Amino acid sequence: MEGISKxxxxxxxxxxxxxxxxxxxxxxxxxxATQISLLTQINRNTVNRYLNExxxxxxxxxxxxxxLSDSLSDENDQPKQTISEKVSNNLGILKRRGKVxxxxxxxxTADKLKNILNPELKPxxxxxxxxxxxxxxxxxxxxxxxxxxxxxxxxxxxxDLDKFWSFTKERLSKFQGxxxxxxxxxxxxxEFRFNFRNDNLYSVMLQLISSKPIS
Numbered sequence: 001m002e003g004i005s006k007x008x009x010x011x012x013x014x015x016x017x018x019x020x021x022x023x024x025x026x027x028x029x030x031x032x033a034t035q036i037s038l039l040t041q042i043n044r045n046t047v048n049r050y051l052n053e054x055x056x057x058x059x060x061x062x063x064x065x066x067x068l069s070d071s072l073s074d075e076n077d078q079p080k081q082t083i084s085e086k087v088s089n090n091l092g093i094l095k096r097r098g099k100v101x102x103x104x105x106x107x108x109t110a111d112k113l114k115n116i117l118n119p120e121l122k123p124x125x126x127x128x129x130x131x132x133x134x135x136x137x138x139x140x141x142x143x144x145x146x147x148x149x150x151x152x153x154x155x156x157x158x159x160d161l162d163k164f165w166s167f168t169k170e171r172l173s174k175f176q177g178x179x180x181x182x183x184x185x186x187x188x189x190x191e192f193r194f195n196f197r198n199d200n201l202y203s204v205m206l207q208l209i210s211s212k213p214i215s
Contacts, residue, residue: 009209010050015042021206023050028202030171030193053214054205055185061208062188066101099195100164102142102187105134133161140187167194 007013009020019040026036033051037044134141142161168190172178178186196204 009206009213011213011215015046020050023047024054024205024209025202027051027054028205032174050214052185054209055189057208057212057214058192059185059188060212062101062191066103100142100144100161100191102140102164102168102191104184104187105136105139105141133165135165164191164194 007015007017007020009017009024013020015023019042022040023036023042026039031039033044033047036042036051037047040047042050132141132143142164144161144164168187171190171193172186175186193201
């Protein structure tokens, strides 16, 4: 059994770390499950299972740092964080300047959207929204923002969100239709890929998964 016990990215792995790293590399290169299966000689069903787990990690990461996520309260029912508090308190590998965050519009009330789009109404706000685009027909909303005061009044590369929507539309079209329950996974994957498009996505993915190995 080829090094199965030494895979630091997968608990109870049935494939070696070497093979899993290859899977991640091909995923970072945006290859399909069929292509990955052929190149790695890993069973197609196993590849699909790992890709679903990886996309789940991406969703967790994106939601953790998104100003669009629901406010959080801890187990002791401490006061909920405001959006600006949640953004400013987050730390991680995300370089937060000119990022795009997307979600399903149906998840948001008018009051919640108002708070996001008008952060100046909050005296403690440290959030400048540069651009907002809503695609009501698709039930989607995307926001581009910076939370660094130094950059707050300077142009952001997400002022025009057309690049993000074009990128997302092009990526999703190759699947020739997605199951409804998987759409959100792929939407957040597009967000993740877009925000890290100037980074080494393979390295980012390895760091992300090593911090919380998949099952």
